[in-house]
Amino acid sequence: MYTPIKCYQPYHGPFDPCPSRGTVCYQTPPNLYLGFQPPNLQQFPIQEALYKGTLWPALYDPYPTPLEKGAKR
């Protein structure tokens, strides 16, 4: 399943001087998965699209990633 964020736990050794950052995440925006954009995709209403920066929900990638989409912060 597509998720806009992936997380992992980097190794933290017993002699590392600083406390662990815990889980580390990186973004995987939708352009990595879409391929050639298919025609007739669902569109945002025009005002919303101007605000969001894209016409298509399929390309919309809110940041910071909302919790319901898998953000750990």
Next chain:
Amino acid sequence: MWYYEKKLQYPVKVTECNPRLAKYLIEQYGGADGELSAALRYLNQRYSIPDKVIGLLTDIGTEEFAHLEMIATMIYKLTKDATPEQMKAAGLGAHYANHDHALYYNNAAGSAWTATYIQAKGDPIADLYEDIAAEEKARATYQWIINMSDDPCLNDSLKFLREREVVHSQRFREAVEILKFEKDRKQFF
């Protein structure tokens, strides 16, 4: 040729007097993956790219100048009323010594913009892959700046700019697909 519309692509509002943010935003102004680099990279590459994707480079290169103008507005608003003391406290003492309140094309660490930030290899795939990488790097830079900024209005504009990087990357990826398709087709002649 260009027509100029005397307004920003997206409104820029700054709520907090925080010149330190300007120091970070300069990365997107005159940094390696900033908007100036992006605009000049694409508008220069388009002469030697296959006809089918010239228009894309023109459109995106032009939009990057609109982004550059937004970043400039942010930096100017954040620093225009700062006293020399405030500039110093924000880490902009060296900038003030050199440029007063003027903007300059350098990165967050103060290195001046250089043409070596951009490349035009003449190979369409190499050039488009560089463009995709540039968009992803600019997207990441916006993320790191958003992570350090707690100005909600400024972040609103930065989030818009970040989303545009996502869309541009998508379009460059599609351009690669177009060129791949063309290559396949020629083999059947």
